[in-house]
Amino acid sequence: MRSRSSTIRTHRAVTTLAALLAGALALSACGGSDDDKKTGGGASSSAGEKGSGVTLPKLDGASLEVAAVWTGGEQKNFKQVLAEFAQRTGAEVTFVPAQDPIINFLGSKIAGGRPPDVALLPQPGAIKQAVDKKWAKPLGPQARAELAENYTQGWQDIGKVDGTQYGAYYKAANKSLIWYNAKAFENAGATEPTTWQELLTTARAVYDSGVTPFSVGGADGWTLTDWFENVYLSQAGPEKYDRLARHEIKWTDPSVKEALTTLAQIWGEKDYVAGGASGALQTEFPASVTQTFTGGDQPKAAMVYEGDFAQVNIGETKAKVGTDAKVFPFPAVGSAAPVVSGGDAAVVLKDSEAAQALVTFLASPDAATIQAKLGGYLSPNKNVPNSAYPNEVQRTIAKALIASGDDFRFDMSDQAPQAFGGTPGKGEWKALQDFLQNPTDVAGAQARLEKDAAAAYGNGG
Structure with missing residues (x-):
């Protein structure tokens, strides 16, 4: 059986975080720093955010490879974090672009005798697979000490397998947000919805104004799983969400x-x-964001659902977060608005002093503060100063995450075996892409989801 991730156990807690986020976003001031104009200029001073900063060894002559699936601005910003580690330690650090599913990518590297030293894994299921394959190495005492000091127990536990700490969650995500083109909303006389029915009313107002309501990055199947998870968590409730995540109930369930x-x-x-189902299935996530915030008051779509990290892509347009690009929490479908979280954990694959030192650094406020300042990033590290985030919207989202403690639900597909929840063209990604193409075939989608889930989990639900 798969290890159970640490999540909250009451609907009230989910409701509390959603209310906190909604209220805070409503109070957010307009404007903020232009994320893509940030540079690493402030990075070297970030150590001062936590006294003398995390203690790192001298690693002159050491070389490290770090693999992650991050691209674009996200990759560029993370490289500044790696550059700071290199400057402090003398190690040479190389970023290795990986492809989804990252477990397959790592398998090829390991088979060829060239595994990276550290990998950023986007699913708890992938961490467990890396442990089962004996690729992952337990984190050392320094990394564990940083985690104990800077993370709640829940965020530590998600990186554990059978009680042993293998992952340090460097990056978090609030995946319960809908971003919108403020000018398109203004022209349509549309308002921010708080319920699903209000969302449909808002969509109709936008449509009647001549703008397509939604942009969907359907070429990346994970965006569709995130849509489903928010609806399911709010509508079915957290207890059923947990059971479906563990495949204790079938996907054919009512x-x-x-x-x-x-x-x-x-x-x-x-x-x-935007583009209809066929167009959405050819639209990757970054384009789904940028096409919402280009074209002035006549964008290809007025709204795009996805997490706080969409700010990286918004930063590639001329839109300013908080003025041109605004955000509201995913509306309540049932009795409470959903709060779905995700993240990426640093895992050691080659157990060396340098690899352990890098994960120790990534678990510290020093590293997270550097990337927080660059925008489009959210850290579960409770000791990252809120002031490090570059605009009021991002500060609000970060504050809500930290205030929630362990009151969240982790991304369901990320908890699943990667064959079902994290592989392009297969499992849940493919089944929901097919459903986007033919949303009248609910029963067929359920049957495909259950067949693939049963095969991946090795049980019948």
Whole structure:
């Protein structure tokens, strides 16, 4: 059986975080720093954010390779973090671009005798697979000490397998946000919704104004799993969410039918998705964001669902977060708004002093503060100063995450075996892409999801 990730156990806690986030976003001031104009100029001073900073060894002559699936601005910003580590230690650090699924990518590297020293794994399921394959090495005492000082127990536990710490969650994500083009909303007389029904009303107002309501990055199947998870968590509740995440109930359950039927109210509505289903399935996530914030008051779509990290892509346009690009929490489908979190954990694959030192650094406020200043990033590290985030919207999201403690639900597909929840063209990604193409076939989607889940989990639900 798979290890159970640490999550909250009451609906009230989810409701509390959603209310906190909604209220805080409502109070957010307009404007903020232009993320893509930030540079590493402030990076070297970040050690001062926590007294003398984390203690690192001298590693002159050591070389490290770090693999992650990050691209674009996210990769560029992370490289500044690695550059700071290199400056402090004397080690040479190389970023290795990986492809999804990262477990397959790492398998090829390991088979060829060239594994990276450290990998950033985007799923708890991938951490467990790396442990099962005997690739991952336990974190050393220094890294564990940084985690104990800077992370809540829940964020530590997600990186554990059978009680042993293998992962340090460097990056978190609030995946319960909808970003919108403020000018398009203004022209349509649309308002920020708090319920699913209000979202449909807002979408109709936008549509009637001549703008397509939603941009969907359907070429990246993980965006569709995130849509489903928010609807399912809010509608079915956290207890069923946990059971479905562990495949203790089948995907043919009536609660899944209800969630898919709800999604079809948007995915199946004629002209509600930019480019239609076919266009969405050819649109990757970054483009789904940028096309929402280009074209002035006539963008390809007025809204795009995804996490706080969408700010990296918004930064590639002329839109300013907090003025041109605004955000509201994913609306409540059931009795409470959903709060779905995700993240990426640093895992040691080659057990050396340098690799352990890098993960220790990534678990410290020093590293996270550098990337926080660059924008489009959220850290679960509770000792990163909120002032490090470059705009009020991001500071609000970060504050809500830290205030929640362990009150969150982790991304369901990321908890699943990677064959089901994290592989392009297969499992849940492919089944939901097929459903986006034909949202009337709820029963067929459920049957495909259950067949693939049963095979991946090795049980019948």
